[in-house]
Each structure stands twice: as structure tokens, then as C-alpha cells.
Amino acid sequence: MSQIATHTITNTKDGDHTIAISEIFGPTIQGEGALIGVPTVFVRTGGCDFRCSWCDTLYAVEPRFKADWTPMSAAQVMAEVKCLSGEQPLLVTLSGGNPALQPLTELLALGQNQGYTFAIETQGSKVQPWFAQLDHLTLSPKPPSAGMPFNGARFADCLAAAGIHTQVSLKLVISDEADYQWARQMAKAYPQLPLTLQPCNPAPATPEQPNIETDIEALNARLRWLVDKVTADRWFTARVLPQLHVLIWNNERGV
């Protein structure tokens, strides 16, 4: 799999318009949610307004890793993406950290002019006018086990900011019974949104333990538990999916 280290890129002095980049990697496949299996390049931004208890990308979240995040212009990000994709347009997935903290208007315009499409993964805590330009908006508000608040008004603002061509979906991480019950309420509150339930990886890699082996059997047991719950409740509008990239590559970074 090809990958370009962002530390090889010269920093820009564009001021406010630079994007804090943790890593750019791919092509790989989207391992989660509504676009699972779709070939994509990931653009991971640095910095988050949350700190979820089980976050699997703390190197793109915690301020102590700020020195590892490279400020890049939209043109520099697109140059990397084009290099990785062999100049062939594909889906670009913006994740983080929280990519909704970044100025991405120019990146979206630049990429879409060249035939690239854009999806974002965000928790719904911050809205941006450029959500209207997105092809896919995946909202992943946090369940009780994450230890982070759910702000219904902010979430509604995110939904309202989607454009007429933006496909919006909901991806909820489930760790336990309380999360499951919360997800049931979310599904009732937002019946119009396609919904994926994703079992929580309870022991993700951390900056301290980047090579920790994934307990695939434990993940499978969680998946079975979730499928049993959904089918027993005859909850036929929910889709249950694993993190496919974790099943394929364990907790590896950059895949």
C-alpha cells in the first residue's frame, strides 16, 4: 500500500487557510459505515474538540502530538492525494481528529473540479458552511460510553448544513447496553438517516501501544451480541458492521 509521509512536505505560510494534517494515506478501502468497501484516500486532520474514552486515533487528537501535525494548503493536500491515487479521481475521506474544525472550502472546490468526491467523518459537534459541498456526510455522535456530550441543537445544525446532493448517514459506536438503548432513541429521533451500528474496539492501538494485537475473537463476540440484539428487537432498519480495516489489518495505522 502506498503512503506518503507528511513530514516530507514544506510548511506553508498561508495563515488561516492552512489545514492541520496528521496523515494522508491510501488508496485503501473505507472500513466503516455506509461506504464500507469503497476505495478511498484518507486525509486525517489533527485536533479534536472531544476526547472519547475509547478513541482509536489519539495521535490526531491530543494536543501533545501537535508537533506531528503539518500545516498544509489545499493545493498541497490535493497534490498528495493525486500522487497517491495516480491522478485517477476517487473518493477522498476526511477524518481526524475532527475535520470540521478545519477550513476545507478550498480543498473541496479544488478536488471536485478535478473529479474527486469527498466524504467526511465527524461527531456533529461543530457545523461548517462547507458541509453543503460534501458528497457524503457521516455523522458519528457519541454514545454514553464515550464520556462526551450529545448536543441535539448542534447536531440539527449539521444536518441542516448538508447540501441537496450530500448523502447523510449516521454511524453509532456501541460498547454496551446503555449505548444500545441510546442508539435506539437516536434512530427514533432521526428516522430519515441511514444508520450503521459499529461495535466498539475496546482495546484500540494507543500512542503508547501502537502495535497492540487486536483481539479478533472479542470483536467477533461483540458483533454477535449486537446482531442478536438487533434481530431480537426486530430492528430491521439498522445495519450492523465491523470495522473492516481492523479485521484485515488489526490495529495498524495508515490503512
Ligand SMILES: C[S@@+](CC[C@H](N)C(=O)[O-])C[C@H]1O[C@@H](n2cnc3c(N)ncnc32)[C@H](O)[C@@H]1O
Ligand atoms: C477516529 S473518528 C474521527 C472522526 C470524528 N472525530 C468522529 O468521531 O466521527 C472516526 C470514527 O471512528 C470511530 N471510533 C473511534 N474509536 C473507535 C473504537 N475504539 N471502536 C470503534 N469505533 C471507533 C468514531 O466513533 C468515528 O465514527
Ligand SMILES: Nc1nc2[nH]cc(C(=O)O)c2c(=O)[nH]1
Ligand atoms: N480503512 C479505514 N477505514 C476507516 N474508516 C474510518 C477511519 C478513521 O479512522 O476515521 C478509517 C481508517 O483509518 N481506515
Ligand code: SF4
Ligand atoms: S470525536 Fe472522534 S477523533 Fe475525537 S476523540 Fe472522539 S472518536 Fe476520537
Ligand SMILES: [Mg+2]
Ligand atoms: Mg479509525
